[in-house]
Amino acid sequence: MLKTVAIALIEDFEPFEFGVVCEVFGTDRRDDGVPLIEFRICAERPGEPLSTTIGMPVIPPLGLDALEGADLVVLPAHREREHYPPAVLQAVRDAHARGATLLTVCSGAFMLAETGLLDGRRCTTHWRHADDLAARFPLVKVDPDVLFVDDGDIITSAGTAAGIDACLHIVRRELGSEPANAIARRMVVPPQRDGGQRQYVDLPVPECSADSLTPVLQWMQENLADEHSVAELAARAMLSERTFARRFVAETGTTPHKWLTMQRVLHARRLLEQTDLAVEDVAARSGFGTAALLRHHFHKVIGVSPADYRKTFAH
Known part of the structure; x- marks a missing residue:
């Protein structure tokens, strides 16, 4: 259980990455x-x-x-340097030895690498710093292509937005999906990148906020297991097919098919987290029909297989 988070600051740290950690872990969101x-x-x-x-x-x-x-000790981004304060390095080593999980954001991986705790372990940092990190610390296995690496008791993340992903990932891992989603909503960021495996900006599908299609979208979400043609949806919205398709893209940022697929993946994710249903049953209830189709779309969106996701996030 995540009850206490401590962030260790040094000179010339990055205020935005510091603010991200404060926003996720340091803001009272009991309401x-x-x-x-x-x-x-x-x-x-x-x-x-x-x-x-x-x-x-x-x-x-x-x-x-x-x-x-x-429970969690965070090393935020900072201006790179040749050496780091010995007292801070030792304090991080001691915290880890006592059982704390460690999180780095962006260039914070350099300070963690100097502690020796990353030797032989896979990690990441911002893609611009990845070669430098690998050259300075040859025992560290640097992966430059991922948003973050969860290696159990050590989690490392890439640049700014990936730091948000890693923080929300930890909340989801330790406290569950509902707190993570609540924090993401307040921060106005997508909660679905917790399994993202690639270091690039994964544009979220925006929620429709206009009144015109909200009833149709809600009906689609309530009937994910059913097939939905554009003609049927347009009739429900009392629009022509052409007008419906144009308005759907304008208001959601994507096509009906892609929006529905995303909603099905998100519903499957909740079922994997909150139930013991077999993957075949999850596929049926989320509208994919077959486990193979679920695996294909789930991995494409989340970055891992349904089975691997359940191992990490089921409660």
């Missing part, structure tokens, strides 16, 4: 049904200003001793 997480901002010299890459100073209130007892 959205998210359990309260104790959030600790730590540094070697508490109470003294730390510089950021944009010149704005931040005063961390807690020392490195506050890493003790944290």
Whole structure:
């Protein structure tokens, strides 16, 4: 269970990546049904200003001793350097030895690599830094093509947006899908990239907010297992097929077929998380018909197979 998160700051850290971690783990969202997480901002010299890459100073209130007892210790992005503060490196090693999970965002992987904890392990960082990381730390297995790597007790992520993905992935892994989805909604980001395997911007399918098609979309979501032709949907919306297709793309950003496929994948994901249904039954209930078709679309959207996803996220 994720109850306490501590972030270890050093000089010249990136404020945006720091803010991402604060937004996901440090904001009280109990009114959205998210359990309260104790959030600790730590540094070697508490109470003294730390510089950021944009010149704005931040005063961390807690020392490195506050890493003790944290379930998750985060190393955010920072300006690269030859060496890192020995006291911070040792505090991270000690936290890991006590059982804390470690998370790096972007260039934070360099500091973690210097602790030696990444030796022999697969990790990632921003694609622009991947070659440098591999050259400086040849024992580290750097994968430059993924959004993040979940290696159990160590999770590393790529650039800015991938840091959001990794943080939400941890929330989903430790607290479940509902808290992760609630946080994503408040942040106005897609919650479905938790299994993303490629380091690029995976454009989400926007929800329709216009009144005109909302009843049709809701009906489609409630009847995912049924077949839906454009002619049938247009008739339900009381529009011509051409007008319906044009308005659907304008309001959702995609075609009816692609939107329906995405909704079916998301429904299958929920069934995999929350039920013990066989994959064949999940396929039938989500509208794919066969397990093979489910596997094809699920892997295309989520990045992993339904079986592998269930192993990670079933509760």
